[in-house]
Amino acid sequence: MPAVARVVLPPLPVITFAHRGARLEAPENTIAAFRLALAAGASGIETDVWCSADGEVVCTHDATVRAGLRRRRVAASTAAELAELGVPRLADVYAQLGTDFECSVDLKDPAAGPALLRVARDAGAIERLWVCSPDVGVLQALRADPAVRLVHSTRRKALPAPLERHAHDLAAAGVDAMNLHHSEWTAGLVALFQRFGVRAFAWDAQEVRHLRALLRMGVDAVYCDRPDRMVATVGEWLAGDEGRGA
Helix, strand or coil: CCCCCCCCCCCCCCEEEEECCCCCCCCCCCHHHHHHHHHCCCCEEEEEEEECCCCCEEECCCCEEEECCEEEEHHHCCHHHHHCCCCCEHHHHHHHHCCCCEEEEEECCHHHHHHHHHHHHHCCCHHHEEEEECCHHHHHCCCCCCCCEEEEECCHHHCCCCHHHHHHHHHHHCCCEEEEEHHHCCHHHHHHHHHCCCEEEEECCCCHHHHHHHHHHCCCEEEECCHHHHHHHHHHHHHCCCCCCC
């Protein structure tokens, strides 16, 4: 592996991503949930996207949407039909909530990638869009747009060894961040990826002790189902009031 000079990442406040919005207070992946998360002070929202039958980028976690006794396959339904079941278009999220937030998108349907970038660019939000996928090849296909941020999101056991090689390869592919389960990060691993210019994101950080541990490691972003808890913990940490010795 050729030597790579140490990369100095530009300063970036710790991003607080509300996982599927404030999903404990409103239906997940809905505008209501995203609105509540932003109102709680989250600097970012997280959602999952697919393409509807009429080519719209829609926000829902699964390939099939259920509401009561009704079920619809996303790929076989129009955006209007999905809206009747509470599934918003990403374009509507931006139209109603604006663009003053980071948006992490789990790209469930790789075919939705180009449309996703168009929606974000049309909204003026492309530079705050973080596209996540477990498939580096899917991410590389989107790298032609220099503004979008790309995130390799997976579990540590799925990463090839050695990890230094993977960090190097992500940097070479133009991938901006590595997203692992919070339990899989160590301070050394955070420093390793950051040395190659790849930011460290941690998902499923639900408890205050988890959030504080990650902040001590120097992670760049956290994902949590409780925006209020996440925002308060990160705020206290940045203010130096609590947590540093916990």
